[in-house]
Amino acid sequence: MSSEKKEREPLFSARNRKLITLPLGRDNPITVQVLGICSALAVTAKLEPAFVMALSVIFVLGVGNVLIALLRKTIAPRIRIIVQLTVIATLVILVDQFLKAFAYDVSKQLSVFVGLIITNCIIMGRFEAFAMNNKSWPAFLDGVGNAWGYGWILIVVSFFRELLGSGTIWGYPVLEKIGLFNIGYENNGMMILPPMALIVVGVIIWVQRSKDKELIEEK
């Protein structure tokens, strides 16, 4: 501890950069740790709600990790889960209220899922595993990194589900404009249903593991 204090770590040291980059790929919460799957299925039928969901989780996890890291020495271990839940719930309610005030349509689409960020296992997981033992800056990076690792999967999944299921990208009718429907193409209604999200996530996991052999478990 004391030697660390003498020579201050640069803000974006190699160790800190890894906090951001690892969860994007090799330590991704969805594809590697398989956390937060439920909301990944539920909000990815369209690109816009998935994007807002990703931003909301980045906010909740980034700010939450900092708060927990700042409070970590004052939190009695016996009530740490209660404190963590209170922090999450407060931030989530704030997000929900702001969405209702400034992005009403999106908040209607996300409906219960904003509230369900509270139960997103990624957030509790990062509080418990990282923020309780680290300073606020690394905790912030870790939070943003993990939330973004969750978010980019959401965005990729919703991109394909919206494109193939509704023929649009962010509500813009791309496939109609390029004239695919005129030659007999039809939207695949199955893509809008939750099971296809699971399959798209599965394909992403497949692609990732075929590129990074180290992720494959040896039975």
Add this chain to the structure above:
Amino acid sequence: MFSNRYIFIYSTVMVIIVAAVLSTVTMLLKPYQDRNITNAKMQGILASAEITASADDAKILYERYITEEVVIDHEGNVICIYKDQEFEKGDTRAFEIDLKTELYKKATGKPFKVPLYIAHVDKKIVYIVPLLGKGLWGPVYGNIAFDEEFNEIFGAEFGHDKETPGLGAEISTREFAEQFIGKMIFDETGRFTSIKVVKGGASTLPADQRIHGVDAVSGGTITSNSVTDMLEDCLENYVLYINKKK
């Protein structure tokens, strides 16, 4: 180690801070949220009359097209008329009536009143009835527009808060609402039939009843049945008024 005393004080302070922050934010954002809800209500009413409005122009379009707001009591009498931003009769705007409260009064057998909107669209007079009912996970709602004689349905619009995406939530799609256009809520003898949302499709009904039915959404039986119940529960309140009018 942390003493019990410390833990109690810590939790108390934490809860007080959280409560203060949350209630402040809620109070500050309330006006914005209320405005969104009002806009959404106006957009819904306009949508049933086939007018597409965004949140930004909902108020302007509402004032342009919805020329009259009428309040009707449970006996079918007109008790309030709000026309061209002024009261002609009574003192309640139909727009401000809480349908939930009124339907509750109806369910408990108390006198109630219901709103009716009158729009002028392309020189036609359109009557718009707001709807509210119970869905599978939460409320379902909508608006349904009729032609001048209350014979044919001019347009409809449905919404929900919590129905399952891809299944029950399909009631809010354009395809579902468009089925209602041209359907009738009275049969040839003038008896009220409402509109039924039929599992398996309206084509399974006897030929003379098809005009009173639409296709249900697949995988959303309970939501479809809720729409049927909602239509009957809300539309029957206007039967006396319509008969008096005829």
